[in-house]
Amino acid sequence: MIPVIITGYFRCFDIFHIILLYQVYHRKSEEKMQLFSVIDRQMLGRLYANNLKGVLYEVNEKFVNETHSQVPVCGESDLLVIGGGIAGVAAALAASRNNKKVTLIEKSIILGGLATLGHVCIYLPLCDGLGHKIYGGIAEELLYTTIKYGYSNVPDGWEYGVKTVEKPAGRYQTHFNIPACVMAFDELMAENNVEVIFDTVFCAPIMDGNVCKGVIVENKSGRSAYIAKMVIDASGDADVMFRAGAPCIEQKSIVSHWAYELDFETMKKGIESGDIINTIGLRWIGLRPDADNSQSEIPRFYGTTSDGVNAYIRFSRTLALDFLKKNRRSDYTMLSLPTMPQFRTTRRIKGQKELSLVPGLHLDDSVGCVINCLDSPAAVYEFPYGALIDGNITNIITAGRIVAADGAGWEIMRYIPGCAFTGQVAGTAAAMSIDAGCTLQNVDVAELQEKLTDSGVLIHMGEDLRDNEGKAAYAEPTKQFDPLIKLDSLCYPTSH
Numbered sequence: 498m499i500p501v502i503i504t505g506y507f508r509c510f511d512i513f514h515i516i517l518l519y520q521v522y523h524r525k526s527e528e529k530m531q532l533f534s535v536i537d538r539q540m541l542g543r544l545y546a547n548n549l550k551g552v553l554y555e556v557n558e559k560f561v562n563e564t565h566s567q568v569p570v571c572g573e574s575d576l577l578v579i580g581g582g583i584a585g586v587a588a589a590l591a592a593s594r595n596n597k598k599v600t601l602i603e604k605s606i607i608l609g610g611l612a613t614l615g616h617v618c619i620y621l622p623l624c625d626g627l628g629h630k631i632y633g634g635i636a637e638e639l640l641y642t643t644i645k646y647g648y649s650n651v652p653d654g655w656e657y658g659v660k661t662v663e664k665p666a667g668r669y670q671t672h673f674n675i676p677a678c679v680m681a682f683d684e685l686m687a688e689n690n691v692e693v694i695f696d697t698v699f700c701a702p703i704m705d706g707n708v709c710k711g712v713i714v715e716n717k718s719g720r721s722a723y724i725a726k727m728v729i730d731a732s733g734d735a736d737v738m739f740r741a742g743a744p745c746i747e748q749k750s751i752v753s754h755w756a757y758e759l760d761f762e763t764m765k766k767g768i769e770s771g772d773i774i775n776t777i778g779l780r781w782i783g784l785r786p787d788a789d790n791s792q793s794e795i796p797r798f799y800g801t802t803s804d805g806v807n808a809y810i811r812f813s814r815t816l817a818l819d820f821l822k823k824n825r826r827s828d829y830t831m832l833s834l835p836t837m838p839q840f841r842t843t844r845r846i847k848g849q850k851e852l853s854l855v856p857g858l859h860l861d862d863s864v865g866c867v868i869n870c871l872d873s874p875a876a877v878y879e880f881p882y883g884a885l886i887d888g889n890i891t892n893i894i895t896a897g898r899i900v901a902a903d904g905a906g907w908e909i910m911r912y913i914p915g916c917a918f919t920g921q922v923a924g925t926a927a928a929m930s931i932d933a934g935c936t937l938q939n940v941d942v943a944e945l946q947e948k949l950t951d952s953g954v955l956i957h958m959g960e961d962l963r964d965n966e967g968k969a970a971y972a973e974p975t976k977q978f979d980p981l982i983k984l985d986s987l988c989y990p991t992s993h
């Protein structure tokens with residue numbers, strides 16, 4: 498009877514149910530589960546059981562009602578960052594540098610998200626293709642973190658801290674080595690006192706009206722809670738905002754499978770060049786040569802449902818296997834598989850404001866300038882603070898590929914430099930909100946702009962950047978070709 502009383506749910510129990518529940522309650526946990534499944538099969542519906550963790554289940558034909566009588570609090574901090582991709586790393590760094598105790602929850606065992614787990618190892622340009630650096634601050638710092646212990650191919654002319662370069666050898670971007678990047682991120686987080694909790698999945702925000710008191714997580718130790726004053730959603734899929742009830746927008750994503758490979762021909766050329774970076778190939782499977790799959794016949798998938806994720810993975814791996822079958826040779830090997838589904842844009846917040854793609858437009862509440870990294874020259878846009886927050890939820894802020902930007906704007910905000918930029922803004926604004934004891938909606942944007950400027954973020958564009966589009970670029974757009982990338986021409990229709 499005890500579990501029934503604890504839950505506070507009363508149903509019409511007959512004496513047979515009560516005897517069985519009594520038996521369940523007094524068995525060891527494995528026996529309980531066995532017995533429960535027997536009971537379950539015999540009498541679907543109107544049943545409660547209890548396991549050792551105090552979780553109560555009511556099994557019906559279509560649902561299992563779950564009641565947790567007690568979830569232990571495992572940690573308390575000023576600020577929780579959910580997701581350790583580029584955006585989460587940048588957000589945690591910014592908040593910690595603003596004197597906040599930060600805990601970062603990451604479901605995998607590796608920082609970097611798509612950039613590392615997803616094998617997206619190209620830090621796209623920080624510059625506009627005309628020699629002007631657009632992304633400074635933590636976006637620039639993280640570029641150098643990715644290459645701190647590994648190879649790089651930042652073109653001559655560009656170096657940390659410069660604002661403009663006349664006739665550089667190329668765009669301010671680099672390839673980076675994934676293991677070296679991951680360990681440099683670990684080091685960066687440790688140096689900045691960010692507590693990283695790996696192998697832990699965010700499950701639900703603990704909401705009290707419009708205020709988030711913390712989050713429920715699951716990991717090897719079971720289910721637990723982390724309490725905080727402020728939460729940064731850097732989950733890549735707006736999981737926190739969505740589950741907190743914020744209006745969100747979802748879309749299907751194209752398939753593009755990235756993997757490392759080795760082949761003798763590339764290796765020979767690499768060895769001649771004397772630089773290891775040229776010996777390793779990066780293969781794109783499923784993506785067209787112009788990096789635009791908008792007309793492709795390859796299906797698209799939702800990244801916000803289990804079915805969508807699984808269908809995506811099956812399809813993407815089938816393409817990769819097709820390629821492997823056609824390339825079973827003694828001079829070729831695939832080296833790796835991505836360990837995170839390579840979705841580009843899945844779900845984003847609707848936001849209090851949205852990025853507007855009017856080139857040259859001045860915004861009083863701009864928190865930084867952004868560009869489409871693939872364009873050269875790239876038009877410059879000012880990004881409004883309100884595109885990081887929801888209109889109602891007072892203490893959850895977003896960072897990364899989930900901020901409020903539509904269509905081509907969403908594309909712009911998903912690239913690594915943009916994710917690092919929004920991470921920095923989110924971390925700084927969240928810390929300010931704690932200090933001021935105000936909601937995220939009431940953060941002093943002028944003070945935020947000042948703090949960001951001090952750390953190298955370009956808040957407003959000058960006249961020199963206003964009409965970028967009409968100018969002649971020194972470099973080709975990034976999507977037209979990087980010699981380290983190889984495409985599998987077999988995997989998209991040749992008619993396109």
Ligand SMILES: Cc1cc2nc3c(=O)[nH]c(=O)nc-3n(C[C@H](O)[C@H](O)[C@H](O)COP(=O)(O)OP(=O)(O)OC[C@H]3O[C@@H](n4cnc5c(N)ncnc54)[C@H](O)[C@@H]3O)c2cc1C
Nearest residue numbers: 580582583584604610611621699732733839897898911913
């Ligand atoms: C195929 C492909 C190619 C791309 N090419 C480039 C490129 O060349 N250059 C470039 O600059 N950009 C590129 N991008 C875009 C860029 O890589 C990503 O958009 C960017 O890295 C996203 O960063 P993020 O931190 O916002 O999200 P993510 O990288 O998705 O990070 C989210 C993190 O949150 C974690 N997480 C998710 N859910 C939970 C949960 N419930 N609990 C705990 N943790 C959770 C994930 O494990 C992950 O670590 C590409 C993207 C794709 C898919």
